[in-house]
Amino acid sequence: MIAKRVIPCLDVHAGQVTRGVQFGIAEAGGLRNVGDPVELALRYNEQGADEMVFFDITATAHGRTTMVDVVERAADQCFMPLTVGGGLRSVDDMYAMLRAGADKISINSSALATPDLIRAGAEKFGSQCIVVSIDAKKAGPDRWEVFSHGGRKATGLDAVEWAKRAVALGAGEIVLNSIDADGTKAGFDLVITRRISESVGVPVVASGGAGTLEHMAEVLLEGRADAVLAASIFHFGEFTVGDVKRFLAGKGIVVRLA
Amino acid sequence: MIALIDYGSGNLRSVEKALRHVGAEVQLVAHPDGLQDARAVVLPGVGAFDDCINALKTQELLEALRVFIRTGRPFLGICVGYQALFERSEEFNSRAPGLAIFPGSVVRFPAQPGFKIPQIGWNQLELVKPDCPLYRDIPNGSFVYFVHSFFPQPVDEAIVATRTDYGVSFASSVWRDNVFATQFHPEKSQTIGLQILKNFVELAK
Numbered sequence: 001m002i003a004k005r006v007i008p009c010l011d012v013h014a015g016q017v018t019r020g021v022q023f024g025i026a027e028a029g030g031l032r033n034v035g036d037p038v039e040l041a042l043r044y045n046e047q048g049a050d051e052m053v054f055f056d057i058t059a060t061a062h063g064r065t066t067m068v069d070v071v072e073r074a075a076d077q078c079f080m081p082l083t084v085g086g087g088l089r090s091v092d093d094m095y096a097m098l099r100a101g102a103d104k105i106s107i108n109s110s111a112l113a114t115p116d117l118i119r120a121g122a123e124k125f126g127s128q129c130i131v132v133s134i135d136a137k138k139a140g141p142d143r144w145e146v147f148s149h150g151g152r153k154a155t156g157l158d159a160v161e162w163a164k165r166a167v168a169l170g171a172g173e174i175v176l177n178s179i180d181a182d183g184t185k186a187g188f189d190l191v192i193t194r195r196i197s198e199s200v201g202v203p204v205v206a207s208g209g210a211g212t213l214e215h216m217a218e219v220l221l222e223g224r225a226d227a228v229l230a231a232s233i234f235h236f237g238e239f240t241v242g243d244v245k246r247f248l249a250g251k252g253i254v255v256r257l258a
Numbered sequence: 259m260i261a262l263i264d265y266g267s268g269n270l271r272s273v274e275k276a277l278r279h280v281g282a283e284v285q286l287v288a289h290p291d292g293l294q295d296a297r298a299v300v301l302p303g304v305g306a307f308d309d310c311i312n313a314l315k316t317q318e319l320l321e322a323l324r325v326f327i328r329t330g331r332p333f334l335g336i337c338v339g340y341q342a343l344f345e346r347s348e349e350f351n352s353r354a355p356g357l358a359i360f361p362g363s364v365v366r367f368p369a370q371p372g373f374k375i376p377q378i379g380w381n382q383l384e385l386v387k388p389d390c391p392l393y394r395d396i397p398n399g400s401f402v403y404f405v406h407s408f409f410p411q412p413v414d415e416a417i418v419a420t421r422t423d424y425g426v427s428f429a430s431s432v433w434r435d436n437v438f439a440t441q442f443h444p445e446k447s448q449t450i451g452l453q454i455l456k457n458f459v460e461l462a463k
Contacts, residue, residue: 001423002380003379003380003381045448050380075275079446079447080447080448081446099268103268103272103405125304126306128405129268172376172407173378201369203374203376203378204374226378256401
């Protein structure tokens with residue numbers, strides 16, 4: 001049986017892992033410094049993380065250079081799948097990260113600006129390599145709108161429609177981040193997660209809102225997500241990856257216990 | 259020395275690091291000459307079947323690999339490097355003939371409710387051949403990391419070393435003589451994966 005995945009996410013700023021409370025707070029100076037990305041990666045590797053996401057929150061050329069170094073150092077010591085995102089705008093940017101040791105590339109704003117980047121990446125590296133990350137915000141009783149630029153810019157796109165289009169263009173995985181829930185620790189948005197998971201044939205990773213172990217179980221069971229991604233819950237030592245997995249296993253969810 | 263075939267595959271560095279981690283002396287080889295003194299070969303791969311075959315052909319490695327395998331020295335193919343050992347792929351628009359070391363073709367997972375394609379994540383190995391040297395000290399049911407939409411269907415069931423269930427039961431690795439190949443990524447499968455690579459490296463000593 002394939003296991004549901006538990007994925008710590010490391011937001012990297014100037015070579016350090018940081019964590020803002022909610023979208024936009026980081027820019028206002030509300031970052032909390034969490035530590036060295038490679039040290040954290042090693043800790044989560046020990047705890048049995050199924051995968052790790054490195055996210056460059058500066059999304060700049062300088063940030064990319066820093067990230068190549070972070071990924072190389074992490075890949076030298078952690079023999080596990082690594083995903084890199086943030087500010088990757090071309091097939092060349094993607095290749096630099098893959099050569100550094102990344103397995104998957106996550107794109108968000110650049111895919112919204114140039115949807116063809118999804119197709120180009122999938123043709124060059126295979127669909128399994130291209131993750132499209134979607135920041136969605138509830139915009140009505142039955143509508144979720146896609147935002148770009150770290151949740152700052154409304155796009156007018158419907159989240160379910162954009163997910164389907166991204167998959168049609170070649171995305172091999174969708175990360176769904178709920179803007180409303182992100183950083184609140186009040187639980188994932190189960191409705192939109194399930195809707196997208198049932199609308200696309202590729203795996204869906206739920207992100208944003210994990211505060212308790214029960215939230216993780218809910219989004220895998222009711223939300224039909226294939227994986228859960230979380231940051232704060234792990235960084236601040238509330239739970240280890242092992243804690244999460246043992247809890248999920250107790251709920252009858254198939255996980256890989258290290 | 260283990261020759262790691264360098265033809266632009268994205269997971270090259272990860273495979274190199276993992277092999278070195280388990281004590282192998284590794285050399286990146288982009289030209290047939292590099293196979294001469296190799297005690298073993300590892301063929302990595304991610305992405306499309308045709309890209310792999312065409313790149314190997316351009317670098318004159320396709321025939322060189324066939325010759326190497328015939329010498330009986332240890333060979334390990336990973337992911338697309340596993341698929342390349344078969345005759346052909348049913349990947350969209352695929353035209354390139356594979357290495358044809360084993361009869362059979364590479365097929366896509368059938369669409370089934372509840373099974374997302376690609377298969378991305380950790381799935382279990384059913385050891386069909388527990389005596390396969392690659393799986394020394396590997397418990398039955400171990401989780402390893404997969405990321406793929408296609409898998410080979412060997413005509414000869416006798417070469418199947420492990421099976422994995424993802425809606426269908428597929429050959430997640432094969433073994434014949436000194437030829438080993440895995441659909442999963444040992445270089446990304448943490449402790450279990452490193453043990454599998456270590457077992458291969460032992461064969462090359």
